[in-house]
Amino acid sequence: MTTLIVGGGVIGLMSAYQLAEAGQNVTLVERRRCAREASWAGGGIVSPLYPWRYSEAVSALSRWSEGVYPELAERLRETTGIDPQYRRNGLLYLAVNDADQALRWASEQGKPMRRVDAEDVARIEPAVVGGPHANGGLWMPTLGSVRNPRLGSALRAWLQRHPRVTLREDLTVEQLCIESGRVTGLNTTRGRLAAERVLVCAGAWSGELLARSGICLPVTPVKGQMMVFRPGKGTGPPLSRVVLADGRYLIPRRDGRILVGSTLEHQGFDKTVTCSARVSLQRSARQLLPALAEATIEHHWAGLRPGSPGGIPFIGEVPNVAGLFVNAGHFRNGLVLAPAATRLVADLMLGRTPVVDPQPYCPPAADVGLVQPMAANWC
Missing domain, CATH: 3.50.50.60 (FAD/NAD(P)-binding domain)
Structure with missing residues (x-):
């Protein structure tokens, strides 16, 4: 059949x-x-952005999937020669207003997560200074990402x-x-x-x-706009881990590029990028990572998520x-x-x-x- x-x-x-x-x-x-x-x-990112805010139906699928990616990525690399670049460098949550709920969720799920203060943030991710990290946040060291x-x-x-x-x-x-x-x-x-x-x-x-x-x-389609920054030559990678604050995230790539995302827009099947989203994403990125003020915006694009x-x-x-x-x-x-x-x-x-x-x-x-x-x- x-x-x-x-x-x-x-x-x-x-x-x-x-x-x-x-x-x-x-x-x-x-x-x-x-x-x-x-x-x-x-x-x-191989996790819902704020996993403790999702239903058990989503969490059940996410739990099962999380452990599959390292082996899947390695198998694909070996058999095809294309490396999905799975990285397990962790995620730093900043400006979290429901940290107690997050920590309870992590304890129930057996996930390592802990509170971090401003000094911890500076130690975990030195390039993140000022802005939303002032009151610390949460650190989940086991979270991974792939280059989709x-x-x-x-x-x-x-x-x-x-x-x-x-x-x-x-x-x-x-x-x-x-x-x-x-x-x-x-x-x-x-x-x-x-x-x-x-x-x-x-x-x-x-x-x-x-x-x-x-x-x-x-x-139904839900538009999301993203951008990628290319740091200047010789500056080295300005970020090592995924950083998330106020629903906006930065994702480092192995080649030094930094992604920032994303918007949530109900515009039907329209994938047009907009100036307002460009300005908003750029502002969020530079607030989280001031070094991006000197970086070039290499690409700005939109995709359509299947909302449900x-x-x-x-x-x-x-x-x-x-x-x-x-x-x-x-x-x-x-x-x-x-x-x-x-x-x-x-x-x-x-x-x-x-x-x-x-x-x-x-x-x-x-x-x-x-x-x-x-x-x-x-x-």
Whole structure:
């Protein structure tokens, strides 16, 4: 049986990875090039920004995923020659107004986290001076990050080499084919692809695609703008660890570049960058790291996150449509949750014991009265 996967972001790529490793034949369809949307545009922090503020549904996936990344990154590096650059240098939280809640969460989860004062901050990250660090913050030494564009490239290269995987890039899916309450394939710009099982991993576009078949999945685009700074030659890396304050973060890369992010904007599918966001991001970055006043803004971009209620993804088979599965709506945490979310959907598709309780992620039921007439017109 061949599984069709719609969407070549990290969720789609890792889903294909999981299924292929389990001996399944997979065809992945991507309208452009794989891993060039939200998977490319994000920052690569392998944790929700403020994990203690999320529901248990998100935390369960995050806990399982966190321990997978070191081994996954090393395996991809060895097999493809592309290093995702996983780093476990920790995260420094500044200006935290719910530190007691954070510390309780860390204790319950068995995560190392401690309060730090201004002197500790200066010792942990000497380049961070003044501004929001004056009252100290929290230090989580075990948090990691990856260079997400390299992770996407490595996953794509791995799948290209796998004998059970076919990548179909530059191919747009126009409609799901659904007949008599069962998915039968996809209608694309280059004809129909038949399959008994379809997995929708189309990120911010998942809700729009499913709506064409009368399936209401509340996944909508949420724009995020980011920038990257390139320090001057000979200055050395001005930052060693991820630093977070007031919802804005700085992420150091191995080559010395520094990312700053990000905005949260409800602007539909518009990915236009704006002057106001540029000014705001630049101000936040320089407040956290004054050395960036001398750095060059190398690139400013925007991506679209797949927003969902409470940031809880939809994972599983769509009720009333046999063979149609969804793995979408991860909001800001697609990369964070990807190992567990893709393992869970593979477990459900293959009838294995789920790695986590699937109940919190169940997709809403399709409106059978709408599904079949629409499918007949297309398929």
